[in-house]
Amino acid sequence: MSETTAVSIRNLSKSFDGVEVLRDVDLVVKKGDVVTILGSSGSGKSTLLRCVNWLEQPDRGTITIAGQRIGVNDAGKPMSMRELAKVRARTGMVFQSFNLWPHLNVLHNVTEAPIHVLGKARSEAEAHAHELLEKVGMSHKTAAYPNTLSGGQKQRVAIARALAMRPEVMLFDEPTSALDPELVGEVLAVIKALSAEGYTMVIVTHEMTFARAVSDQVVFLDKGRIIESADPETFFTRPSTERVQKFLERNEG
Amino acid sequence: MNASAWSMLLEGAWVTLWISGVSIAIGVVAGLLLALVRLARIPIIDQILVLYISLARATPLVTLTLFIFLSAPNFGIQLDRNLAGILALTINTTAFNAEIWRSAFGNFSREQREAAMSMGMTPWVTFRRIMFPQLMITSLPGLVNEMSFLIKGSPAIAVIGIVDLTRVTNRISAVTYEPLPPILVACALYMAIIGCLVWLQRIAEHRANRLAE
Numbered sequence: 001m002s003e004t005t006a007v008s009i010r011n012l013s014k015s016f017d018g019v020e021v022l023r024d025v026d027l028v029v030k031k032g033d034v035v036t037i038l039g040s041s042g043s044g045k046s047t048l049l050r051c052v053n054w055l056e057q058p059d060r061g062t063i064t065i066a067g068q069r070i071g072v073n074d075a076g077k078p079m080s081m082r083e084l085a086k087v088r089a090r091t092g093m094v095f096q097s098f099n100l101w102p103h104l105n106v107l108h109n110v111t112e113a114p115i116h117v118l119g120k121a122r123s124e125a126e127a128h129a130h131e132l133l134e135k136v137g138m139s140h141k142t143a144a145y146p147n148t149l150s151g152g153q154k155q156r157v158a159i160a161r162a163l164a165m166r167p168e169v170m171l172f173d174e175p176t177s178a179l180d181p182e183l184v185g186e187v188l189a190v191i192k193a194l195s196a197e198g199y200t201m202v203i204v205t206h207e208m209t210f211a212r213a214v215s216d217q218v219v220f221l222d223k224g225r226i227i228e229s230a231d232p233e234t235f236f237t238r239p240s241t242e243r244v245q246k247f248l249e250r251n252e253g
Numbered sequence: 254m255n256a257s258a259w260s261m262l263l264e265g266a267w268v269t270l271w272i273s274g275v276s277i278a279i280g281v282v283a284g285l286l287l288a289l290v291r292l293a294r295i296p297i298i299d300q301i302l303v304l305y306i307s308l309a310r311a312t313p314l315v316t317l318t319l320f321i322f323l324s325a326p327n328f329g330i331q332l333d334r335n336l337a338g339i340l341a342l343t344i345n346t347t348a349f350n351a352e353i354w355r356s357a358f359g360n361f362s363r364e365q366r367e368a369a370m371s372m373g374m375t376p377w378v379t380f381r382r383i384m385f386p387q388l389m390i391t392s393l394p395g396l397v398n399e400m401s402f403l404i405k406g407s408p409a410i411a412v413i414g415i416v417d418l419t420r421v422t423n424r425i426s427a428v429t430y431e432p433l434p435p436i437l438v439a440c441a442l443y444m445a446i447i448g449c450l451v452w453l454q455r456i457a458e459h460r461a462n463r464l465a466e
Contacts, residue, residue: 053371081376089373099368103387113372116382158368165372 005067006031006169006200007052012061014047014224021047022058023224029169029202029217034195036203036211039221040247045204048221049173052202053091054084065090066168089117092162096174098154100146100161106133107142110161118165125164132160136190152183156190163194170194172203208251212236220244254434258425262435265421266442272335272415273404276342280403281396283343284350291355302351309348314409317341322413338410346403353395357388393457401447418442 007029014022021044029035037045050056052063054071063070070087073079079087100109110129114120120128133139136156146154155175162170172191176184188210195201195214205211211218211232218235220228220243228235228244239245291302309317318341325332332340361384369379408419416424422439426432 055367055370085370085373085375087373088371091371093368093371095364095368095371097364099362099364101365101368101383103383103390112382113369113374116378117373161372171371 004031005029006033006065007202008062008064009048009052010062012048012051012058012063014044014051014056014058016047021224022051025061025221025224025226027219027226027229029200031168031200032198033216034199034201034203034214035217035219036205036215037219037221038205038208038211038247043221044224045221046173049093049171049202049204052169052171053088053093054079055093085117089113089165090168091171092165092167092169093171094155094158094162094173094175096177098146098151098158098178100154100158102146105143105145106138106149106157109146109157110164113161114164129160129164132163133157135163135193136160137186150183151179152186155179155187159187159190159194163199168200170199170201172201172205174204174206176205176207206251208236208248220247254425254429254431254438258429258435259438261421261425262418262438262442265416265418265439266446268416269404269407269418269443270446272338272410272417273342273400273407275339276346277400277403279339279343280346280350283347284352285354287347287351288354288358291351292358306348306351309344310352312345314341314345314406315412317345318409318412334413334415337413338415341410342403342407345406346399349399349402350396353392353399354388357392357395358384360391361388390457390461393461394454397450397454397457401450404446404450405443 005028007027009025009027012022012025013020025048027035027048037048039045047056051058052065052070054063057071062072065087068087068090071079071084073083101112104112107126107129110132111122111125114125114128115122130139130142133142136159138153138156138160141149141153141157146157149157159175175191176187179187184207188207191201191203192210192214203211203214213232215232218228218230218232219226220235220239220241222243228239228241230239235244236248239248287302287306291299312320318338321341321344322332322334322337325337365383366379369383374383408417411417411420418439422432422435425435429435
Protein backbone atom coordinates (compact mmCIF):
# COMPACT_ATOMS: atom_id res chain seq x y z
CA MET A 1 0.00 0.00 0.00
CA SER A 2 1.30 3.39 -0.90
CA GLU A 3 2.11 6.11 1.62
CA THR A 4 -0.32 8.42 -0.11
CA THR A 5 -3.42 6.27 0.36
CA ALA A 6 -5.85 7.50 3.03
CA VAL A 7 -8.59 4.91 2.58
CA SER A 8 -8.55 1.72 0.61
CA ILE A 9 -11.70 -0.34 0.12
CA ARG A 10 -11.44 -3.75 -1.54
CA ASN A 11 -14.19 -6.14 -2.64
CA LEU A 12 -16.66 -4.78 -0.14
CA SER A 13 -20.02 -6.55 0.04
CA LYS A 14 -22.85 -6.16 2.49
CA SER A 15 -26.41 -7.49 2.75
CA PHE A 16 -29.31 -6.50 4.95
CA ASP A 17 -31.78 -9.34 5.50
CA GLY A 18 -30.71 -11.12 2.33
CA VAL A 19 -30.83 -7.96 0.20
CA GLU A 20 -27.41 -7.11 -1.17
CA VAL A 21 -26.78 -3.39 -0.66
CA LEU A 22 -23.09 -3.34 -1.60
CA ARG A 23 -21.48 -5.59 -4.21
CA ASP A 24 -17.72 -5.88 -4.66
CA VAL A 25 -17.03 -2.23 -4.14
CA ASP A 26 -13.45 -1.07 -4.73
CA LEU A 27 -12.41 2.46 -3.92
CA VAL A 28 -9.10 4.14 -3.15
CA VAL A 29 -8.99 7.59 -1.63
CA LYS A 30 -5.65 9.36 -1.87
CA LYS A 31 -4.44 11.64 0.89
CA GLY A 32 -5.73 15.17 0.38
CA ASP A 33 -8.37 14.10 -2.12
CA VAL A 34 -12.07 14.80 -1.96
CA VAL A 35 -14.22 11.93 -3.20
CA THR A 36 -17.96 12.41 -3.49
CA ILE A 37 -20.31 9.48 -3.68
CA LEU A 38 -23.47 10.05 -5.70
CA GLY A 39 -26.42 7.80 -6.38
CA SER A 40 -30.15 7.68 -5.86
CA SER A 41 -31.50 6.81 -2.44
CA GLY A 42 -31.19 3.15 -1.63
CA SER A 43 -28.12 2.77 -3.83
CA GLY A 44 -26.00 1.91 -0.79
CA LYS A 45 -23.93 5.08 -0.55
CA SER A 46 -24.59 5.74 3.13
CA THR A 47 -23.94 2.10 3.95
CA LEU A 48 -20.62 2.28 2.10
CA LEU A 49 -19.59 5.32 4.12
CA ARG A 50 -20.70 3.71 7.41
CA CYS A 51 -18.65 0.62 6.63
CA VAL A 52 -15.49 2.74 6.48
CA ASN A 53 -15.59 3.33 10.25
CA TRP A 54 -17.33 0.02 10.95
CA LEU A 55 -20.65 1.50 12.08
CA GLU A 56 -21.90 -1.13 9.64
CA GLN A 57 -20.05 -4.41 9.41
CA PRO A 58 -19.43 -5.53 5.85
CA ASP A 59 -19.95 -9.21 5.06
CA ARG A 60 -16.87 -9.45 2.85
CA GLY A 61 -13.96 -7.30 1.78
CA THR A 62 -11.32 -5.22 3.48
CA ILE A 63 -10.98 -1.60 4.47
CA THR A 64 -7.76 0.06 5.51
CA ILE A 65 -7.39 3.55 6.90
CA ALA A 66 -3.90 5.00 6.44
CA GLY A 67 -2.51 1.51 6.25
CA GLN A 68 -4.40 0.24 9.29
CA ARG A 69 -6.96 -2.46 8.63
CA ILE A 70 -10.31 -1.90 10.39
CA GLY A 71 -12.54 -4.65 11.79
CA VAL A 72 -9.93 -7.40 11.74
CA ASN A 73 -6.83 -7.26 13.93
CA ASP A 74 -3.26 -8.35 13.16
CA ALA A 75 -4.03 -11.85 14.41
CA GLY A 76 -6.80 -12.12 11.83
CA LYS A 77 -9.54 -12.09 14.48
CA PRO A 78 -12.51 -9.71 14.68
CA MET A 79 -11.42 -6.57 16.54
CA SER A 80 -12.46 -6.01 20.14
CA MET A 81 -14.46 -2.86 20.90
CA ARG A 82 -11.27 -1.30 22.23
CA GLU A 83 -9.24 -2.08 19.10
CA LEU A 84 -12.11 -0.85 16.94
CA ALA A 85 -12.33 2.40 18.90
CA LYS A 86 -8.63 3.03 18.25
CA VAL A 87 -9.05 2.84 14.48
CA ARG A 88 -12.29 4.80 14.55
CA ALA A 89 -10.49 7.60 16.37
CA ARG A 90 -8.50 8.11 13.17
CA THR A 91 -11.63 8.89 11.18
CA GLY A 92 -14.05 11.76 11.61
CA MET A 93 -17.72 11.44 10.76
CA VAL A 94 -20.39 14.05 10.13
CA PHE A 95 -23.94 12.75 10.25
CA GLN A 96 -27.06 13.82 8.44
CA SER A 97 -28.83 14.57 11.72
CA PHE A 98 -25.77 16.22 13.38
CA ASN A 99 -25.87 13.94 16.47
CA LEU A 100 -24.41 16.50 18.83
CA TRP A 101 -24.46 15.57 22.50
CA PRO A 102 -27.21 17.73 24.03
CA HIS A 103 -25.85 17.72 27.59
CA LEU A 104 -22.60 19.39 26.54
CA ASN A 105 -22.16 22.92 25.28
CA VAL A 106 -20.54 23.68 21.94
CA LEU A 107 -17.00 23.86 23.30
CA HIS A 108 -17.33 20.64 25.27
CA ASN A 109 -18.88 18.79 22.34
CA VAL A 110 -15.64 19.52 20.52
CA THR A 111 -13.23 18.81 23.40
CA GLU A 112 -14.94 15.67 24.77
CA ALA A 113 -13.25 13.06 22.58
CA PRO A 114 -9.78 14.67 22.43
CA ILE A 115 -9.74 14.71 26.24
CA HIS A 116 -11.36 11.34 26.95
CA VAL A 117 -10.15 9.35 23.94
CA LEU A 118 -6.81 10.89 23.02
CA GLY A 119 -5.97 11.89 26.61
CA LYS A 120 -5.21 15.50 25.73
CA ALA A 121 -4.91 18.11 28.46
CA ARG A 122 -8.03 20.25 28.78
CA SER A 123 -6.14 23.47 28.01
CA GLU A 124 -4.66 22.02 24.84
CA ALA A 125 -7.99 20.55 23.71
CA GLU A 126 -9.78 23.84 24.32
CA ALA A 127 -7.18 25.87 22.44
CA HIS A 128 -7.56 23.52 19.46
CA ALA A 129 -11.37 23.63 19.77
CA HIS A 130 -11.39 27.43 19.69
CA GLU A 131 -9.28 27.32 16.54
CA LEU A 132 -11.66 24.87 14.86
CA LEU A 133 -14.80 26.71 15.95
CA GLU A 134 -13.27 29.85 14.48
CA LYS A 135 -12.70 27.96 11.23
CA VAL A 136 -16.36 26.86 11.00
CA GLY A 137 -17.61 30.29 12.09
CA MET A 138 -18.98 29.19 15.44
CA SER A 139 -16.52 30.82 17.84
CA HIS A 140 -19.25 33.18 19.08
CA LYS A 141 -21.32 30.27 20.38
CA THR A 142 -18.85 28.26 22.46
CA ALA A 143 -21.00 28.35 25.61
CA ALA A 144 -24.30 27.63 23.82
CA TYR A 145 -26.08 24.30 24.13
CA PRO A 146 -27.06 22.41 20.98
CA ASN A 147 -30.81 22.92 21.43
CA THR A 148 -30.34 26.68 21.02
CA LEU A 149 -28.62 26.35 17.62
CA SER A 150 -30.02 26.25 14.09
CA GLY A 151 -29.46 23.14 11.98
CA GLY A 152 -26.69 24.80 9.99
CA GLN A 153 -24.95 25.88 13.19
CA LYS A 154 -25.28 22.39 14.67
CA GLN A 155 -23.74 20.85 11.59
CA ARG A 156 -20.83 23.29 11.64
CA VAL A 157 -20.17 22.38 15.29
CA ALA A 158 -20.38 18.69 14.35
CA ILE A 159 -17.73 19.31 11.68
CA ALA A 160 -15.46 21.00 14.24
CA ARG A 161 -16.06 18.10 16.63
CA ALA A 162 -14.93 15.57 14.02
CA LEU A 163 -11.92 17.68 13.03
CA ALA A 164 -10.80 17.86 16.65
CA MET A 165 -9.55 14.27 16.42
CA ARG A 166 -7.16 15.28 13.60
CA PRO A 167 -8.57 12.42 11.53
CA GLU A 168 -6.87 10.82 8.52
CA VAL A 169 -10.16 11.11 6.68
CA MET A 170 -13.42 13.00 7.15
CA LEU A 171 -16.60 11.11 6.29
CA PHE A 172 -19.70 13.18 5.48
CA ASP A 173 -23.01 11.31 5.39
CA GLU A 174 -25.43 13.61 3.55
CA PRO A 175 -24.39 16.57 5.68
CA THR A 176 -26.99 18.97 4.28
CA SER A 177 -29.98 16.69 3.70
CA ALA A 178 -31.65 17.53 7.02
CA LEU A 179 -31.19 21.27 6.65
CA ASP A 180 -33.63 23.99 5.61
CA PRO A 181 -32.66 25.12 2.09
CA GLU A 182 -31.41 28.52 3.25
CA LEU A 183 -28.98 26.87 5.69
CA VAL A 184 -27.36 24.49 3.19
CA GLY A 185 -24.98 27.12 1.84
CA GLU A 186 -23.20 27.87 5.11
CA VAL A 187 -22.38 24.19 5.68
CA LEU A 188 -21.22 23.59 2.10
CA ALA A 189 -19.02 26.69 2.34
CA VAL A 190 -17.28 25.23 5.39
CA ILE A 191 -16.69 21.89 3.65
CA LYS A 192 -15.35 23.70 0.58
CA ALA A 193 -12.93 25.65 2.75
CA LEU A 194 -11.69 22.39 4.27
CA SER A 195 -11.06 20.89 0.86
CA ALA A 196 -8.93 23.92 0.00
CA GLU A 197 -6.88 23.22 3.13
CA GLY A 198 -6.09 19.74 1.90
CA TYR A 199 -8.27 17.61 4.18
CA THR A 200 -9.04 14.13 2.91
CA MET A 201 -12.80 13.78 2.62
CA VAL A 202 -15.37 11.27 1.46
CA ILE A 203 -18.74 12.92 0.99
CA VAL A 204 -22.12 11.35 0.33
CA THR A 205 -24.34 14.08 -1.05
CA HIS A 206 -27.20 15.05 -3.35
CA GLU A 207 -25.78 18.52 -4.03
CA MET A 208 -24.59 18.26 -7.65
CA THR A 209 -23.16 21.74 -8.08
CA PHE A 210 -21.24 21.35 -4.86
CA ALA A 211 -19.97 17.89 -5.84
CA ARG A 212 -18.72 19.23 -9.12
CA ALA A 213 -16.94 22.15 -7.51
CA VAL A 214 -15.32 20.36 -4.60
CA SER A 215 -14.43 16.86 -5.83
CA ASP A 216 -11.24 15.35 -7.13
CA GLN A 217 -13.14 12.19 -7.93
CA VAL A 218 -16.83 11.43 -8.29
CA VAL A 219 -18.15 7.94 -7.74
CA PHE A 220 -21.61 6.79 -8.76
CA LEU A 221 -23.28 3.92 -6.95
CA ASP A 222 -26.16 2.01 -8.49
CA LYS A 223 -27.73 -0.97 -6.72
CA GLY A 224 -24.65 -1.40 -4.57
CA ARG A 225 -22.11 -1.27 -7.39
CA ILE A 226 -19.79 1.50 -8.48
CA ILE A 227 -20.78 1.93 -12.11
CA GLU A 228 -18.91 5.13 -12.77
CA SER A 229 -15.82 6.73 -11.27
CA ALA A 230 -14.21 9.78 -12.82
CA ASP A 231 -12.92 13.27 -12.28
CA PRO A 232 -15.82 15.76 -11.92
CA GLU A 233 -15.33 17.33 -15.36
CA THR A 234 -15.63 13.99 -17.14
CA PHE A 235 -18.35 12.74 -14.84
CA PHE A 236 -20.66 15.71 -15.32
CA THR A 237 -20.01 16.36 -19.02
CA ARG A 238 -19.21 12.98 -20.57
CA PRO A 239 -20.55 10.20 -18.33
CA SER A 240 -19.93 6.79 -19.89
CA THR A 241 -23.07 5.04 -18.69
CA GLU A 242 -26.65 5.72 -19.64
CA ARG A 243 -27.70 5.33 -16.01
CA VAL A 244 -25.56 8.30 -14.96
CA GLN A 245 -26.69 10.38 -17.96
CA LYS A 246 -30.31 9.88 -16.90
CA PHE A 247 -29.46 10.63 -13.27
CA LEU A 248 -27.77 13.89 -14.24
CA GLU A 249 -30.63 14.93 -16.54
CA ARG A 250 -33.13 14.40 -13.74
CA ASN A 251 -31.03 16.39 -11.28
CA GLU A 252 -30.43 19.32 -13.58
CA GLY A 253 -31.81 22.75 -12.73
CA MET B 254 -50.03 16.74 72.61
CA ASN B 255 -47.25 17.30 75.09
CA ALA B 256 -43.53 17.71 74.57
CA SER B 257 -42.81 14.00 74.89
CA ALA B 258 -45.36 13.20 72.17
CA TRP B 259 -43.67 15.69 69.87
CA SER B 260 -40.26 14.24 70.51
CA MET B 261 -41.59 10.71 69.89
CA LEU B 262 -43.05 11.86 66.57
CA LEU B 263 -39.78 13.42 65.51
CA GLU B 264 -37.92 10.26 66.48
CA GLY B 265 -40.39 8.22 64.42
CA ALA B 266 -39.88 10.57 61.48
CA TRP B 267 -36.13 10.13 61.82
CA VAL B 268 -36.46 6.34 61.77
CA THR B 269 -38.60 6.49 58.61
CA LEU B 270 -36.17 8.92 57.04
CA TRP B 271 -32.93 7.08 57.69
CA ILE B 272 -34.18 3.58 56.96
CA SER B 273 -35.86 4.73 53.72
CA GLY B 274 -32.87 6.89 52.88
CA VAL B 275 -30.38 4.05 53.17
CA SER B 276 -32.66 1.76 51.12
CA ILE B 277 -33.12 4.40 48.44
CA ALA B 278 -29.38 5.09 48.20
CA ILE B 279 -28.53 1.41 47.85
CA GLY B 280 -31.57 0.73 45.66
CA VAL B 281 -30.80 3.41 43.08
CA VAL B 282 -27.21 2.22 42.61
CA ALA B 283 -28.09 -1.49 42.75
CA GLY B 284 -30.91 -0.91 40.25
CA LEU B 285 -28.43 0.74 37.89
CA LEU B 286 -26.02 -2.17 38.21
CA LEU B 287 -28.79 -4.71 37.58
CA ALA B 288 -29.93 -2.78 34.53
CA LEU B 289 -26.37 -2.80 33.18
CA VAL B 290 -26.00 -6.53 33.80
CA ARG B 291 -29.34 -7.14 32.10
CA LEU B 292 -28.19 -5.11 29.07
CA ALA B 293 -25.28 -7.53 28.71
CA ARG B 294 -27.88 -10.33 28.33
CA ILE B 295 -25.80 -13.00 30.02
CA PRO B 296 -27.69 -16.30 29.85
CA ILE B 297 -28.96 -17.76 33.15
CA ILE B 298 -27.95 -14.61 35.08
CA ASP B 299 -30.44 -12.70 32.98
CA GLN B 300 -33.21 -15.21 33.75
CA ILE B 301 -32.38 -15.08 37.46
CA LEU B 302 -32.64 -11.29 37.40
CA VAL B 303 -35.96 -11.40 35.56
CA LEU B 304 -37.27 -13.82 38.18
CA TYR B 305 -36.02 -11.61 41.02
CA ILE B 306 -37.56 -8.50 39.51
CA SER B 307 -40.95 -10.07 38.95
CA LEU B 308 -41.01 -11.65 42.41
CA ALA B 309 -39.91 -8.47 44.17
CA ARG B 310 -42.44 -6.40 42.27
CA ALA B 311 -45.28 -8.80 43.02
CA THR B 312 -44.66 -9.15 46.77
CA PRO B 313 -46.31 -6.72 49.19
CA LEU B 314 -43.79 -4.89 51.36
CA VAL B 315 -45.34 -6.11 54.61
CA THR B 316 -45.12 -9.72 53.48
CA LEU B 317 -41.57 -9.32 52.27
CA THR B 318 -40.48 -7.67 55.53
CA LEU B 319 -42.07 -10.43 57.63
CA PHE B 320 -40.59 -13.12 55.43
CA ILE B 321 -37.05 -11.74 55.65
CA PHE B 322 -37.19 -11.16 59.40
CA LEU B 323 -38.73 -14.54 60.21
CA SER B 324 -36.80 -16.68 57.75
CA ALA B 325 -33.34 -15.34 58.58
CA PRO B 326 -32.91 -17.51 61.72
CA ASN B 327 -33.52 -20.60 59.56
CA PHE B 328 -30.34 -19.73 57.72
CA GLY B 329 -28.53 -19.24 61.00
CA ILE B 330 -28.59 -15.46 60.68
CA GLN B 331 -29.73 -13.32 63.59
CA LEU B 332 -31.05 -10.25 61.79
CA ASP B 333 -31.30 -6.94 63.55
CA ARG B 334 -34.79 -5.42 63.05
CA ASN B 335 -33.49 -2.31 61.32
CA LEU B 336 -31.30 -4.36 59.05
CA ALA B 337 -34.25 -6.59 58.12
CA GLY B 338 -36.32 -3.48 57.41
CA ILE B 339 -33.62 -1.96 55.22
CA LEU B 340 -33.16 -5.26 53.41
CA ALA B 341 -36.88 -5.56 52.64
CA LEU B 342 -37.21 -1.99 51.40
CA THR B 343 -34.02 -2.29 49.34
CA ILE B 344 -35.02 -5.56 47.69
CA ASN B 345 -38.33 -4.01 46.76
CA THR B 346 -37.09 -0.66 45.45
CA THR B 347 -34.08 -2.12 43.59
CA ALA B 348 -36.41 -4.16 41.40
CA PHE B 349 -38.45 -1.12 40.40
CA ASN B 350 -35.36 1.02 39.88
CA ALA B 351 -33.75 -1.61 37.66
CA GLU B 352 -36.74 -1.38 35.34
CA ILE B 353 -36.65 2.43 35.34
CA TRP B 354 -32.96 2.50 34.42
CA ARG B 355 -33.38 -0.23 31.84
CA SER B 356 -36.13 1.56 29.97
CA ALA B 357 -34.04 4.75 29.97
CA PHE B 358 -31.12 2.82 28.46
CA GLY B 359 -33.39 1.26 25.87
CA ASN B 360 -34.68 4.65 24.75
CA PHE B 361 -31.27 6.26 24.50
CA SER B 362 -30.55 7.84 21.12
CA ARG B 363 -28.72 5.50 18.74
CA GLU B 364 -27.49 8.53 16.81
CA GLN B 365 -25.68 9.94 19.85
CA ARG B 366 -24.09 6.57 20.53
CA GLU B 367 -22.94 6.31 16.93
CA ALA B 368 -21.43 9.78 17.16
CA ALA B 369 -19.50 8.65 20.25
CA MET B 370 -18.35 5.46 18.53
CA SER B 371 -17.26 7.36 15.44
CA MET B 372 -15.10 9.56 17.67
CA GLY B 373 -13.28 6.50 18.98
CA MET B 374 -15.00 6.23 22.35
CA THR B 375 -15.03 2.78 23.92
CA PRO B 376 -18.39 1.53 25.26
CA TRP B 377 -17.29 2.42 28.80
CA VAL B 378 -16.29 6.00 27.93
CA THR B 379 -19.52 6.36 25.94
CA PHE B 380 -21.51 5.21 28.94
CA ARG B 381 -19.65 7.37 31.45
CA ARG B 382 -19.36 10.58 29.47
CA ILE B 383 -22.30 10.57 27.05
CA MET B 384 -25.06 8.28 28.27
CA PHE B 385 -24.99 8.36 32.05
CA PRO B 386 -25.12 12.16 32.52
CA GLN B 387 -28.24 12.23 30.36
CA LEU B 388 -29.81 9.04 31.70
CA MET B 389 -29.49 10.34 35.23
CA ILE B 390 -31.58 13.35 34.34
CA THR B 391 -34.14 11.53 32.20
CA SER B 392 -34.56 8.74 34.78
CA LEU B 393 -34.93 11.07 37.71
CA PRO B 394 -38.70 11.62 37.48
CA GLY B 395 -39.25 7.86 37.54
CA LEU B 396 -36.71 7.34 40.29
CA VAL B 397 -38.16 10.10 42.47
CA ASN B 398 -41.61 8.66 41.92
CA GLU B 399 -40.36 5.31 43.13
CA MET B 400 -38.65 6.97 46.13
CA SER B 401 -41.91 8.55 47.21
CA PHE B 402 -43.71 5.20 46.80
CA LEU B 403 -41.07 3.61 48.98
CA ILE B 404 -41.39 6.21 51.73
CA LYS B 405 -45.16 5.91 51.67
CA GLY B 406 -44.86 2.12 51.79
CA SER B 407 -42.27 2.19 54.56
CA PRO B 408 -44.80 1.81 57.44
CA ALA B 409 -44.68 -1.86 56.46
CA ILE B 410 -41.50 -2.22 58.50
CA ALA B 411 -43.53 -1.61 61.66
CA VAL B 412 -44.73 -5.20 61.32
CA ILE B 413 -41.44 -6.42 62.78
CA GLY B 414 -41.50 -3.91 65.61
CA ILE B 415 -39.68 -0.94 64.18
CA VAL B 416 -41.23 2.24 65.55
CA ASP B 417 -41.46 4.44 62.49
CA LEU B 418 -43.44 7.61 61.89
CA THR B 419 -46.75 5.76 61.50
CA ARG B 420 -46.27 3.27 64.31
CA VAL B 421 -45.34 5.99 66.74
CA THR B 422 -48.77 7.64 66.37
CA ASN B 423 -50.32 4.47 67.82
CA ARG B 424 -48.03 4.62 70.80
CA ILE B 425 -48.88 8.26 71.46
CA SER B 426 -52.65 7.80 71.19
CA ALA B 427 -52.46 4.77 73.48
CA VAL B 428 -51.38 7.21 76.19
CA THR B 429 -53.35 10.33 75.26
CA TYR B 430 -56.52 8.65 73.89
CA GLU B 431 -56.45 11.30 71.15
CA PRO B 432 -55.44 9.53 67.90
CA LEU B 433 -56.13 12.43 65.57
CA PRO B 434 -53.43 15.01 66.45
CA PRO B 435 -50.43 12.65 66.09
CA ILE B 436 -51.81 11.22 62.85
CA LEU B 437 -52.23 14.73 61.43
CA VAL B 438 -48.69 15.66 62.39
CA ALA B 439 -47.40 12.39 60.86
CA CYS B 440 -49.21 13.21 57.61
CA ALA B 441 -47.64 16.66 57.57
CA LEU B 442 -44.19 15.18 58.14
CA TYR B 443 -44.65 12.63 55.31
CA MET B 444 -45.75 15.47 53.04
CA ALA B 445 -42.70 17.49 54.01
CA ILE B 446 -40.34 14.61 53.19
CA ILE B 447 -42.02 13.92 49.85
CA GLY B 448 -42.22 17.64 49.14
CA CYS B 449 -38.44 17.82 49.34
CA LEU B 450 -38.16 15.02 46.78
CA VAL B 451 -40.58 16.69 44.39
CA TRP B 452 -38.63 19.91 44.73
CA LEU B 453 -35.43 18.08 43.75
CA GLN B 454 -37.26 16.55 40.82
CA ARG B 455 -38.31 20.00 39.58
CA ILE B 456 -34.72 21.18 39.56
CA ALA B 457 -33.77 18.13 37.52
CA GLU B 458 -36.62 18.65 35.08
CA HIS B 459 -35.50 22.20 34.60
CA ARG B 460 -32.10 20.90 33.55
CA ALA B 461 -33.69 18.18 31.43
CA ASN B 462 -35.34 20.79 29.20
CA ARG B 463 -31.96 21.40 27.68
CA LEU B 464 -31.80 17.78 26.54
CA ALA B 465 -35.10 18.02 24.69
CA GLU B 466 -34.36 18.83 21.10
